[in-house]
Amino acid sequence: MCTVVSTLMGKFFISIVVEDGNSPPPKVTDQKSVGIDVGLATYITLSTGEKVENPRHLQNALKRLRCLHRRLSKKERGSRNREKARQRLASCYERIGNQRAVFQHKLSMRLIRENQAIMVESLNIGGLIRNRRLAQLIADAAWSQFLAMLRYKAKWYGVTLIEIGRFAPMSKRCHGCGHLNERLTMSDRTWTCPACLLPLDRDVNAAINIKMMGLGSIITPREPRAGPVELSALAEASKQETSPIRAE
Numbered sequence: 001m002c003t004v005v006s007t008l009m010g011k012f013f014i015s016i017v018v019e020d021g022n023s024p025p026p027k028v029t030d031q032k033s034v035g036i037d038v039g040l041a042t043y044i045t046l047s048t049g050e051k052v053e054n055p056r057h058l059q060n061a062l063k064r065l066r067c068l069h070r071r072l073s074k075k076e077r078g079s080r081n082r083e084k085a086r087q088r089l090a091s092c093y094e095r096i097g098n099q100r101a102v103f104q105h106k107l108s109m110r111l112i113r114e115n116q117a118i119m120v121e122s123l124n125i126g127g128l129i130r131n132r133r134l135a136q137l138i139a140d141a142a143w144s145q146f147l148a149m150l151r152y153k154a155k156w157y158g159v160t161l162i163e164i165g166r167f168a169p170m171s172k173r174c175h176g177c178g179h180l181n182e183r184l185t186m187s188d189r190t191w192t193c194p195a196c197l198l199p200l201d202r203d204v205n206a207a208i209n210i211k212m213m214g215l216g217s218i219i220t221p222r223e224p225r226a227g228p229v230e231l232s233a234l235a236e237a238s239k240q241e242t243s244p245i246r247a248e
């Protein structure tokens with residue numbers, strides 16, 4: 001498409017639009033975006049304040065699993081009873097896997113449907129697994145599986161998924177005023193910002209910080225529009241028609 005614009009001063013500008021085959025980035029607004037904080041006590045916390053509880057399928061089934069493992073080990077090798085016990089154990093594992101997948105599919109689908117952009121913290125699974133106390137919970141929650149679902153579903157439905165590196169102190173920074181609370185410990189679930197007195201929930205605050213950081217990364221243009229002076233003048237002239245993406 002080609003547009004010719006003339007000014008009162010007799011200057012002419014030509015704007016040429018070409019199809020490059022790439023789909024335009026979806027318009028992202030503050031309302032249609034969500035930040036997600038992943039945790040152990042709760043499965044995920046959304047920047048809206050909603051908390052999705054950890055289903056703990058494996059935890060609930062752990063007793064049953066232990067019992068089935070014990071029964072299997074007591075059966076004589078090669079016996080029919082041993083084979084039966086092995087099958088019972090296998091089906092218990094399978095059921096847990098299925099329940100978890102159903103839960104994750106429903107949750108990821110809901111998040112994709114409700115939002116244009118989803119911001120998450122990229123996970124440091126390796127680092128967490130090394131902490132053996134948490135290993136069981138991590139394995140149960142199967143974060144990487146959930147994140148993988150979010151990634152491909154975001155692609156399918158044209159939702160922007162922004163993964164933020166684990167370098168920023170998401171929990172320690174007050175989302176209201178930006179004050180950094182260095183004294184915050186893991187056991188502090190709620191705190192009051194000493195600077196602006198805002199009452200904060202640890203996970204919700206982190207989710208809001210993740211969202212704000214993600215929004216900042218897409219709303220701020222990556223590179224300033226470079227070009228001849230005439231072109232920027234044209235952009236100035238047609239400002240009303242083409243407003244840049246911004247948070248509302």
Ligand SMILES: [Zn+2]
Pocket residue numbers: 174175176177178179193194195196197198
């Ligand atoms: Zn504050």
